[in-house]
Amino acid sequence: MxxxxxxxxxxxxxxxxxxxxxxxxxxxxLRRTPALWLTLAGGALPVLLxxxxxxxxxxxxxAKGADGWVKYxxxxxxxxxxxxxxxxxxxxxxxxxVENQSEGWKHLFALPVGRVPVWLSKLLVxxxxxxxxQLLFVGxxxxxxxxLEVLRPELHLSQFSPPFQVLGRLLVRTYVATLGIVGVxxxxxxxxxxxxxxVAVGMAGWVAGLTxxxxxxxxxxxxxGPYLTLSSTTQLKGQPWAAAAALAPHEWYHLVWFGAAVVLxxxxxxxxxxx
Numbered sequence: 001m002x003x004x005x006x007x008x009x010x011x012x013x014x015x016x017x018x019x020x021x022x023x024x025x026x027x028x029x030l031r032r033t034p035a036l037w038l039t040l041a042g043g044a045l046p047v048l049l050x051x052x053x054x055x056x057x058x059x060x061x062x063a064k065g066a067d068g069w070v071k072y073x074x075x076x077x078x079x080x081x082x083x084x085x086x087x088x089x090x091x092x093x094x095x096x097x098v099e100n101q102s103e104g105w106k107h108l109f110a111l112p113v114g115r116v117p118v119w120l121s122k123l124l125v126x127x128x129x130x131x132x133x134q135l136l137f138v139g140x141x142x143x144x145x146x147x148l149e150v151l152r153p154e155l156h157l158s159q160f161s162p163p164f165q166v167l168g169r170l171l172v173r174t175y176v177a178t179l180g181i182v183g184v185x186x187x188x189x190x191x192x193x194x195x196x197x198x199v200a201v202g203m204a205g206w207v208a209g210l211t212x213x214x215x216x217x218x219x220x221x222x223x224x225g226p227y228l229t230l231s232s233t234t235q236l237k238g239q240p241w242a243a244a245a246a247l248a249p250h251e252w253y254h255l256v257w258f259g260a261a262v263v264l265x266x267x268x269x270x271x272x273x274x275x
Contacts, residue, residue, distance in 0.1 A: 026121050080137055085183065173251055176254060177229045209221045209227070
């Protein structure tokens, strides 16, 4: 028998197979973190807050004859736009910290898996959880609105329809507006092994984004993106709530942030001293 054939090394899996395996492993690791609970809370908290406000104060907030669905949905989205950057900061730090603990990156790169699949896997997990939270928010907001129709019929929400088109466009554009935050925080989490500094930087960026909303160049601040997206909608008196389907300039800026962060982060990870 040919000894070379006897001791032949196993074939290295293709890049997509490696990515699939790392994705499966990363999703399994989420069970050991509060990331999934944070995702659920990130989608549910803005809905719960505004449901309580409309339930107890809706007769004071919604003018007689006004479209209560628009008022309820815009208030809910405003709360979400304020809280969403903070949610992304915490979520990114939690997911990345799994490998930062006990030098988990050293173990990963000792395995027969390329660095590109490892790098992309964590990023795709973050993008999926971010999308899940926003989809959950929209779904719960609609469900809570229908519940308000039953519990508070005097608000006359049932006379109007939910603004599905606006909500769909806002969902897509708000998701894009969070990509810059995901990219920046992902790189920070990989560069700094601790949990505190990335969260502190993210919270400082969140506060700065809200503070600089009137600055003409605030569109370049990633943490202001979700609120700027909501602010770009139009709600004129006597006219329906409207949102453009095309991306706003600040959303394109955040795609640039995301692309630059992904490339820079991989370069940093590729050449970082892991010894």
